[in-house]
Amino acid sequence: MSGNVSRILVVEDEPTIARAVVDRLVAEGFAVELAGDGPTAVERARTCEPHLIVLDVMLPGFDGLEVCRRVQAERPVPVLMLTARDDETDLLVGLGVGADDYVTKPFSMRELVARIRAVLRRVERPVPDAALAPLRVGPLELDPRARRVRRDGREVHLTPTEFDLLACLIRNRGMVLTRAVLLEQVWDWVDASGTRVVDSHVKALRRKLGQELIRTVHGVGYSLEIA
Numbered sequence: 371m372s373g374n375v376s377r378i379l380v381v382e383d384e385p386t387i388a389r390a391v392v393d394r395l396v397a398e399g400f401a402v403e404l405a406g407d408g409p410t411a412v413e414r415a416r417t418c419e420p421h422l423i424v425l426d427v428m429l430p431g432f433d434g435l436e437v438c439r440r441v442q443a444e445r446p447v448p449v450l451m452l453t454a455r456d457d458e459t460d461l462l463v464g465l466g467v468g469a470d471d472y473v474t475k476p477f478s479m480r481e482l483v484a485r486i487r488a489v490l491r492r493v494e495r496p497v498p499d500a501a502l503a504p505l506r507v508g509p510l511e512l513d514p515r516a517r518r519v520r521r522d523g524r525e526v527h528l529t530p531t532e533f534d535l536l537a538c539l540i541r542n543r544g545m546v547l548t549r550a551v552l553l554e555q556v557w558d559w560v561d562a563s564g565t566r567v568v569d570s571h572v573k574a575l576r577r578k579l580g581q582e583l584i585r586t587v588h589g590v591g592y593s594l595e596i597a
């Protein structure tokens with residue numbers, strides 16, 4: 371994938387925003403597809419196999435949450451969600467919808483591009499050979515090469531960020547990791563403004579893998595509790 375042009379699917383029904391985002395991403399050297407409603411977004415995700423989706427929440431047809439669910443059920447792809455307000459971000463984070471990052475409107479194009487590049491860098495970064503060996507911990511099996519996870523032999527579909535977060539928790543199992551450390555390790559962020567993104571992904575992992583695996587250490591962070 372590296373060396374090639376990254377394909378980005380932009381899903382936004384508001385023409386002015388859609389136009390501005392598409393123009394900027396094309397100018398930044400991305401290959402861009404546009405969809406203006408939920409069903410078209412799911413169809414485009416299937417046909418153009420984007421490396422990342424920029425996804426508005428409120429859409430005709432069905433909303434961004436449903437797009438996210440349907441797309442992720444077919445193929446894990448990073449999703450950057452565009453939200454209307456901070457409290458909408460909080461709500462989505464609470465639901466653990468499986469977006470890799472959130473940008474609140476109004477946003478600057480510079481911020482959007484920076485966030486897109488950060489997610490792509492993370493997903494595409496080369497994994498050291500030592501980190502490619504399968505991990506087997508308690509009921510969990512991780513195959514970092516194929517980015518697949520099983521719990522009790524049953525495959526569980528994780529988003530790319532959920533996978534990276536789980537791998538980080540497993541490699542440091544028994545240790546308490548602060549949100550800031552997880553942000554830096556998993557998201558490559560140096561400022562701690564995005565700690566609720568960590569909470570959102572922990573919530574999603576618990577929902578998919580079972581509530582008991584990841585322990586909240588109140589006021590500190592999270593730890594994976596498997597022998």
Ligand code: CA
Pocket residue numbers: 382383384426427428429
């Ligand atoms: Ca909209």
